[in-house]
Amino acid sequence: MTSHTDHHGRGAALTGRELNRLAVTATAHCLTGCAIGEILGLVIGTTLGLSNAWTIALAVVLAFAFGYSFTLVPVLRSGLAFGTALGIALAADTLSITVMEIVDNVIMLLIPGAMNAGLDTWLFWASLAVALAVAFVAALPVNRALIRRGKGHAVVHQHHR
Template sequence: MNGPWRTAANATLHCLTGCAIGEVLGMVIGTSLGWSTWPTVILSIALAFLFGYSLTIRPVLRAGVAFGAALSVALAADTLSITVMEIVDNAIIVAIPGAMEAGVGNWLFWVSLAIAFAVAFVVTWPVNKWLIGRGKGHAVVHKYHHEHSQ
């Protein structure tokens, strides 16, 4: 795997990490409380964006950037990636028969999430490569990682 694709894979993995934390938390909360599909999906998406942006904003803040500017960087870096990932993984989870009703103690719940995340990664990876190739997406964040490590 060459440089740009490797960088995009790392950016996609970063996005997946934040999305997965929020998504799993939202799905566990929603299904545990017996919520119907759409309120659970909405909570999962909201938490995925929250955790996704949080993972990006942390190193930018550590680099000494003010909160407002760091938030702008995170929004610019992650919005398209998180959006694509959330559309794909939630569409898959909703499409798998019984996944939303399975509950956290059922293997179908967890296997459905794993499948959804795997497919979402594959679909989002070229999106991140395209963004990074144009100096957008996680390319915007890399300079803050570098500044912090000096």
């Protein structure tokens, strides 16, 4: 058993299974925001014919924006002031989003032709799906470690209604 503040904000000891379940949920939550931003950035960059560097930069900025917003909005709804809520979102998501963005963009760059494939090709979409799946796997232990220490999404869940 691991000592920890559970996702309802009560002091509790999570079993390995409960910790894993919370980490999977937190990682899926983070991936959702990241994926929306990443996909949007890659689609916009590809459509506009931007270079790979600019396309990735746009995708990363949008991934962080959407990732943080997916945490920020529910925390704001709990009644916290914007500055406090923003601080919680930044603390909860920065490491996870960073890991996801590094991994998924490196994967996209490593798959031959993926970044230059058109939006109407299976190569682009399959590569993106693989990249996001690998990013999820890479971020899962990060989120688990944060939650185990009472950080990351463990703090966020204290503010959900």
